[in-house]
Amino acid sequence: xxxxxxxxxxxxxxxxxxxxxxxxxxxxxxxxxxxxxxxxxxxxxxxxxxxxxxxxxxxxxxxxxxxxxxxxxxxxxxxxxxxxxxxxxxxxxxxxxxxxxxxxxxxxxxxxxxxxxxxxxxxxxxxxxxxxxxxxxxxxxxxxxxxxxxxxxxxxxxxxxxxxxxxxxxxxxxxxxxxxxxxxxxxxxxxxxxxxxxxxxxxxxxxxxxxxxxxxxxxxxxxxxxxxxxxxxxxxxxxxxxxxxxxxxxxxxxxxxxxxxxxxxxxxxxxxxxxxxxxxxxxxxxxxxxxxxxxxxxxxxxxxxxxxxxxxxxxxxxxxxxxxxxxxxxxxxxxxxxxxxxxxxxxxxxxxxxxxxxxxxxxxxxxxxxxxxxxxxxxxxxxxxxxxxxxxxxxxxxxxxxxxxxxxxxxxxxxxxxxxx
Numbered sequence: 001x002x003x004x005x006x007x008x009x010x011x012x013x014x015x016x017x018x019x020x021x022x023x024x025x026x027x028x029x030x031x032x033x034x035x036x037x038x039x040x041x042x043x044x045x046x047x048x049x050x051x052x053x054x055x056x057x058x059x060x061x062x063x064x065x066x067x068x069x070x071x072x073x074x075x076x077x078x079x080x081x082x083x084x085x086x087x088x089x090x091x092x093x094x095x096x097x098x099x100x101x102x103x104x105x106x107x108x109x110x111x112x113x114x115x116x117x118x119x120x121x122x123x124x125x126x127x128x129x130x131x132x133x134x135x136x137x138x139x140x141x142x143x144x145x146x147x148x149x150x151x152x153x154x155x156x157x158x159x160x161x162x163x164x165x166x167x168x169x170x171x172x173x174x175x176x177x178x179x180x181x182x183x184x185x186x187x188x189x190x191x192x193x194x195x196x197x198x199x200x201x202x203x204x205x206x207x208x209x210x211x212x213x214x215x216x217x218x219x220x221x222x223x224x225x226x227x228x229x230x231x232x233x234x235x236x237x238x239x240x241x242x243x244x245x246x247x248x249x250x251x252x253x254x255x256x257x258x259x260x261x262x263x264x265x266x267x268x269x270x271x272x273x274x275x276x277x278x279x280x281x282x283x284x285x286x287x288x289x290x291x292x293x294x295x296x297x298x299x300x301x302x303x304x305x306x307x308x309x310x311x312x313x314x315x316x317x318x319x320x321x322x323x324x325x326x327x328x329x330x331x332x333x334x335x336x337x338x339x340x341x342x343x344x345x346x347x348x349x350x351x352x353x354x355x356x357x358x359x360x361x362x363x364x365x366x367x368x369x370x371x372x373x374x375x376x377x378x379x380x381x382x383x384x385x386x387x388x389x390x391x392x393x394x395x396x397x398x399x400x401x402x403x404x405x406x407x408x409x410x411x412x413x414x415x416x417x418x419x420x421x
Contacts, residue, residue, distance in 0.1 A: 030396070037203050037390035040110040040196035044385075050115075050195040053101045053175065056086040070178050071096035080119075080190060087117075087190040097187050098128075098178035103194075105134070106172045108164060109206070112197045114157045116177070119188040123149050125180045129157065132174035133167040140178065170210065203390035207377075212365060213391060216373035221398065223288050223358075223369065224351040230293030231347045232340055238294070239302030240328050244314060254303075261296045269360055276361060287361040288369070292351055298343050305339035306332060341406045348402050352395075370395045 032044060041048035054067055056077050069075050071093055080087030090097045108131060124147055130140035141163035147153050161169055175194070179187060207213050242254055272291055273282075281287040309332065317327045333340070355371040362368055368376070377391055 033389045033392055033396075036385055037387075037393050038199035038201070039386045040198055040200050040202070041386070047198070048196065049198050050193055052191075052193045053103060054088070054099075054192045056088050056190060066102045068100040070098035070100050070176055075099065078188075080188060087119075087188050090187040090189065092179075092181060092184040092187065095125075095181045095184055096178065097181075098176060099189065099192075100132070100174050100176040101192065103173060103175050106131075106175070107170045107202075107206070108159065108172055109161045109169060109202050110196050110200060111159050111161070112195045113159060114175075114177075114192070114194050116155055116192040117152055117190040118147060118155050119152045120179075120181075120185055121149055122181045122183060122185040123147070125182055127157075127180070128176075128178040129159065130176040130178065131164055131167060131169070131172040132176065133169075134171045134173055135168060137167045138174075138176070139164050139167045140176070170206070203386045204394065207387055207391045207394060211373070211377060211387075211391070212368075213370065213373060213394060215366060216368050216370040217394070217398075219285075219288075219367060220352055220370040222285065223292075224348050224398075226289045227292040227351040228344050228347045230289075231295055231298045231343060234294040235298030235343065236302050236306075236333065236336065236340065237328065238299045239306055240332055242299070242303045243306040244311070257296045257299055261300075265356055269357065272357075273360060282361060283363045283367050285367075288358055288367070291357065292347075292354075295347070298347065301343055302336065302339060305336055309335055345402055345406050349399055352399060 036044045039047050041051075054063070056063065060077060063077065067075070067088075069090065075088055075090050077086040078089045079085070088099070090099065114129065124145050126142055127145040128140040128142050130138055132138040141160070143157055143159075145155065145157065147155060177189075177192075242250065276282050276287040279286070281290075313331055313335075314327055317331060322330070353371060354369070355375060358367075358369040358372050359375070362372065374388075374391055374395060377388060
């Protein structure tokens, strides 16, 4: 007896372990998506936390293609005394000197600080960091500089992107460092690099504000909510008739409804598009909502559930003087709440994840759904993985919320559906 009990206990523990293992495996894609969305640049396997802006070991010919003097007469590279090889030498003109570095396409909201090594005998009067965007606009901001003249200093300069509100901060191609002195002097710089915020939530903010994902989420929410309400009402009404009423051609009509599930959406899209075009509904909510208000699966699912409910309840209600609408609203719907929860979440997920129909039936940015937005985002941003994963994380939040709300009803519906009355 003890042996049998021990085997059962081991089996239970083993099953729990397997379920826990499967849960971890199923959550790995979600975990990787969220982690990637917190990366400033690169991808999950190549995280860029900092970037060297200039390598002064290169020949002057190559440096002149990336670095340009700001207020300086010229710049050259010389052997430095800071044990790092070549350093940049700048000569002031009218007590101003500095460099402009080509940084490609840079979003300055991702930058935490600039680091560089600096040597000069004269104290720095003012220090500025400026940016030039892709439209040619430039803006400078004065930044405090902790610096001791007469020796090499490792300088860290924290950046406040809010100071650059007159340029396109998402697309800057030049970073500029400008020093102002009391007198003309020589300035030496080395190891100029930038450091990113890591982890960062800027990818979420950028996607939400600047890539119209707030509009996409609103569109998908409205469409999905209408589809859920429509399916709960119309599918249940049709299923009630098929489950409780007897009429000629009933089984043929039900078979016809089921057969529509075998028709691919690619076949149905042409007549649907022509119909919406005739009605003048292309690129409107009418075209996106109307075709999904009822589904063959919803009718089949609700009919199977309603058939399991005791028919005696209907007969008792008829004896008490109730009509069909009262029976449907006060008896069938309340008893079908577990099945309605399952239908609601299935409808919401399928509607929220739908790409094909919204892509065909819409043409403007204002009518795009979140899945269409994800598809176009990938194309327009040349696979910017952190931002794409941030957009994907935002798109998945409503599904998680809906599942958490309806999870008890879903489990109850599955259990009830497996037990015959």
